[in-house]
Amino acid sequence: MILLSRSEEIVLLAIWKLKDNAYGVSIREQVSKDTGHEWSFGAVYKPLKKLVHNDYVEKRSSEPFPERGGRSKYMYSLTSSGKKALKEIRKIYQAVWTEECKLAFD
Amino acid sequence: MNPRKDTLPFPGKAILWFFLNDDDYYQAIGDFEEEYRFKAETKGPVRAKLWFWFLLFKSLPGFISDHLYWRGVMIKNYMKIALRNIKNQKGYSFINITGLAVGIACCLFIILWVFDELSFDRFHKDVDNIYQVLVHTDVRNNSTSPALLAATLKEEFPDIEDATRFHWFFQDALISYKNKSFYERRIRLVDPSFFSMFNFPFLRGDPDSAFEEPYSIVLSKESAEKYFPKQDPMGKILTMNQEHELTVTGVIDNRPRNSTLRFEMLMPMEFRVLTEGSWYTEWTNFFVYSFVKLKDGTNPESTNPKIADVIKNNGGRQDSALALLPFGERYFFFYSEKSNIYVFLTVAAFILIIACFNFMNLSTARSAKRAKEIGMRKVVGAFRKHIIYQFLGESLFFSFTAVILALVMVALLLPLFNKLTGKEILLNQPFILLASIGLALFTGLAAGSYPALFLSSFQPVKVLTGKLKSRAKSSVLRKALVAFQFTLSILLIIGMFVVYKQINYFQSIGTGYNKDHIVSIPMGRGSEKYFYAFKNELQGDARILGVTGTAASLPYFNWHQSGFHWEGKDPDKQISVSYNAVDNDFVETLNIRMVEGRSFAREIASDESASYLVNQEMVKLMGKESVVGEALIHMGNPGMIIGVVENFHFQWYRNQIEPLILQLLPQGVDNLLIRIPPENVTSSLKLIKQTWEKIIPGYPFEYSFLDDDFSRNFRAIERTGGILNSFAVLAVIISCLGLFGLASFAAEERTKEIGIRKVLGSSTSAIVMLLTKDFSKCILLATLIAWPVGYFVMNQWLSNFAYRTKVGFSILIFSSMLALIIAVLTISYQSIKAALANPVDSLRYE
Numbered sequence: 007m008i009l010l011s012r013s014e015e016i017v018l019l020a021i022w023k024l025k026d027n028a029y030g031v032s033i034r035e036q037v038s039k040d041t042g043h044e045w046s047f048g049a050v051y052k053p054l055k056k057l058v059h060n061d062y063v064e065k066r067s068s069e070p071f072p073e074r075g076g077r078s079k080y081m082y083s084l085t086s087s088g089k090k091a092l093k094e095i096r097k098i099y100q101a102v103w104t105e106e107c108k109l110a111f112d
Numbered sequence: 113m114n115p116r117k118d119t120l121p122f123p124g125k126a127i128l129w130f131f132l133n134d135d136d137y138y139q140a141i142g143d144f145e146e147e148y149r150f151k152a153e154t155k156g157p158v159r160a161k162l163w164f165w166f167l168l169f170k171s172l173p174g175f176i177s178d179h180l181y182w183r184g185v186m187i188k189n190y191m192k193i194a195l196r197n198i199k200n201q202k203g204y205s206f207i208n209i210t211g212l213a214v215g216i217a218c219c220l221f222i223i224l225w226v227f228d229e230l231s232f233d234r235f236h237k238d239v240d241n242i243y244q245v246l247v248h249t250d251v252r253n254n255s256t257s258p259a260l261l262a263a264t265l266k267e268e269f270p271d272i273e274d275a276t277r278f279h280w281f282f283q284d285a286l287i288s289y290k291n292k293s294f295y296e297r298r299i300r301l302v303d304p305s306f307f308s309m310f311n312f313p314f315l316r317g318d319p320d321s322a323f324e325e326p327y328s329i330v331l332s333k334e335s336a337e338k339y340f341p342k343q344d345p346m347g348k349i350l351t352m353n354q355e356h357e358l359t360v361t362g363v364i365d366n367r368p369r370n371s372t373l374r375f376e377m378l379m380p381m382e383f384r385v386l387t388e389g390s391w392y393t394e395w396t397n398f399f400v401y402s403f404v405k406l407k408d409g410t411n412p413e414s415t416n417p418k419i420a421d422v423i424k425n426n427g428g429r430q431d432s433a434l435a436l437l438p439f440g441e442r443y444f445f446f447y448s449e450k451s452n453i454y455v456f457l458t459v460a461a462f463i464l465i466i467a468c469f470n471f472m473n474l475s476t477a478r479s480a481k482r483a484k485e486i487g488m489r490k491v492v493g494a495f496r497k498h499i500i501y502q503f504l505g506e507s508l509f510f511s512f513t514a515v516i517l518a519l520v521m522v523a524l525l526l527p528l529f530n531k532l533t534g535k536e537i538l539l540n541q542p543f544i545l546l547a548s549i550g551l552a553l554f555t556g557l558a559a560g561s562y563p564a565l566f567l568s569s570f571q572p573v574k575v576l577t578g579k580l581k582s583r584a585k586s587s588v589l590r591k592a593l594v595a596f597q598f599t600l601s602i603l604l605i606i607g608m609f610v611v612y613k614q615i616n617y618f619q620s621i622g623t624g625y626n627k628d629h630i631v632s633i634p635m636g637r638g639s640e641k642y643f644y645a646f647k648n649e650l651q652g653d654a655r656i657l658g659v660t661g662t663a664a665s666l667p668y669f670n671w672h673q674s675g676f677h678w679e680g681k682d683p684d685k686q687i688s689v690s691y692n693a694v695d696n697d698f699v700e701t702l703n704i705r706m707v708e709g710r711s712f713a714r715e716i717a718s719d720e721s722a723s724y725l726v727n728q729e730m731v732k733l734m735g736k737e738s739v740v741g742e743a744l745i746h747m748g749n750p751g752m753i754i755g756v757v758e759n760f761h762f763q764w765y766r767n768q769i770e771p772l773i774l775q776l777l778p779q780g781v782d783n784l785l786i787r788i789p790p791e792n793v794t795s796s797l798k799l800i801k802q803t804w805e806k807i808i809p810g811y812p813f814e815y816s817f818l819d820d821d822f823s824r825n826f827r828a829i830e831r832t833g834g835i836l837n838s839f840a841v842l843a844v845i846i847s848c849l850g851l852f853g854l855a856s857f858a859a860e861e862r863t864k865e866i867g868i869r870k871v872l873g874s875s876t877s878a879i880v881m882l883l884t885k886d887f888s889k890c891i892l893l894a895t896l897i898a899w900p901v902g903y904f905v906m907n908q909w910l911s912n913f914a915y916r917t918k919v920g921f922s923i924l925i926f927s928s929m930l931a932l933i934i935a936v937l938t939i940s941y942q943s944i945k946a947a948l949a950n951p952v953d954s955l956r957y958e
Contacts, residue, residue: 030143046167047140048174055136055178073149075119077142 507560
């Protein structure tokens, strides 16, 4: 069973949603939109680094961009174990959030 | 826009560089740059900058916790090495931590003191809208104003929302309840609006209705307990001067410590108007304080010109102009000096700098010990940044330990400090924790940054092959820091000596009258009619040498009078001079010297009220050779000058002696001055007391000695001297702690050299000289810097006093000698120890 921290989970989902365009700025934008409050870069990098370290996400560098002062982006994408982890998380949620729970909170 | 050039502010980039590793830095700077440019284009550069800094600081906790997460092992290692170093070098760590702790404790004390000074009168909610009305005239600036002013201002000017008067009794009032009677000095008279303008906390009673009746009185908690122990004071009747019955309508909490408006009891102004009448309807007399509250948001600058002429327009003095003094500034205007705050903050900064320099010196001096460690760390992959983390972390560890120690010191020594400063400072104030953390961060970073940069610059190849050569350069810097430390210490010592010399000077110039063995007794209202009976009864007894009376008692005359005219005076010019009403024998009892003419004589009936004595300053003011026999007309009443007394100090030494006129007016006497023989003080006092009780029953007998009253005036300056004194001593101690550490290091470093010198025949004294010479040079350099600076600064300080001493070369020399001797003693312990060591021990490993 894979258990990720909440912020790791949110960032992992954001990367999946962003498909080919997942890098620092876009991930920050996506998670801020998903959760409804603004995330700082510090808050994004920390889970991101752990995800890379644990092999759920892989990181490669892109072409340089002028708007980044001539730097390249680090692009992130899910690895197969990252996708597996997402599926598993979903399964766990479905198991944990039974119908009664949903009714009780609606 | 050049795509290759970064637009982010440089300090921001530096912060990012400091907290992130290279890979993360590359990503972060790119991400920040991208969003920053977008923001700058869409919302403008200012908004973009704000956004950047906001987001950067919001990101910092994430960066730091990330850092701690990934580098946990290294941090554990840093801690272990730091603790091991502290344990291995106990003496050095002790010097470092105590030096910092003492320095920080001094700073905390000074911060507490400064906050206390600044907190005066700040507890009133509307303090920023309240002003005291001052009256400037051609002659002098008055803090008092006419009684009608407050109400007039409130009525005529819409800017002014509220106004109150604050007034006092000219004599001590006798307050009694059943058989308990006390003289009360601190009864103040105010208007009902006083309680809505100022926020004095009521324990009993209602501030809105307390003064509905003119015969009411509001007590402080202390005086309520004095008259009604364990009883409910509300509604009880107090008798004033055996005449007026006053109902207690409220009790105020022990007046807040930091208030410039002091009182034990408050009564309605209306009471005075009813009992004294017409006094209070004249625009010519200035004798109440007037306070006004401006409407929220009113600028006093715009109100000032509007009200300036109120007294003039109502037929009062034509040369008067009103001005508003912010109530928050009142403390500094009348009671304290703002310059003291700057002086003490400077002292605090000096001490902190000295303590930080100690830390820097000792850390870099010990660098050889850590050089190999740093080399190894770099070889196995540490960047310079990581060495900086390590050493900054270590110095922060030291500084936080020092702060904890400093807080313990402050808590233990606070009672002593309160005694020294005459304040009642408490430690349970929230800002002290903030200040401590701030000081810890500041000293940790300030003192740690230089060693961290210095140590992290070591090149592993040089260090590990034993070719570390940077020592010569860093030892020059160390000596410069020592010289600077001692410059500051010598400056503080000079300051301390000059303050003491000034105090001694004050005491040595004398008063011009003999203040020893004089008993001073206040006469209550209504008791002045017994004055002659009392005086006659006492005179002739061997236990009494002289009896006299005055209106305003020594050591201060605070009575000014204008309206005197003499021949040759410009009739249009208002001149205000010091004035006092005295009894016969005033000059004789106080042993004031007569310069010319005669003093008052009881036998000559015309002396009473029509004769004047003047002092030498007055003669100067009148501009005549001889003034005896000159006519002096006061308000149309003719009189004559019969004698001139030598100048004597009837005011605080800070002021020049003013022209003084003494008038013989026994019915105006409010204070008795009795000279008694130096032997048998108790029996003389007993006689005075018995006579008092016989002649003036019903009035309590209270007395003080004039020389005690006099020395009370020195307390403020003695306090400043005392505080400066303690801090100067501490500064020297901290400097010496550092010097001691450096000396021991120098001796240790040269162990082999000393061994060889001894083997080759050098004497012990030559070696001691060798080790002492270097540091003595630093102190001599410090002396050269400290002298001109100290001379200039202390001369500035002395120029505040009309009667002042000189800085003097001897003080400069003495201060430096003292510093030099203390420093040499500090060094010589280590030097002698090194010089006496057996060369066999130091050389046997070669």
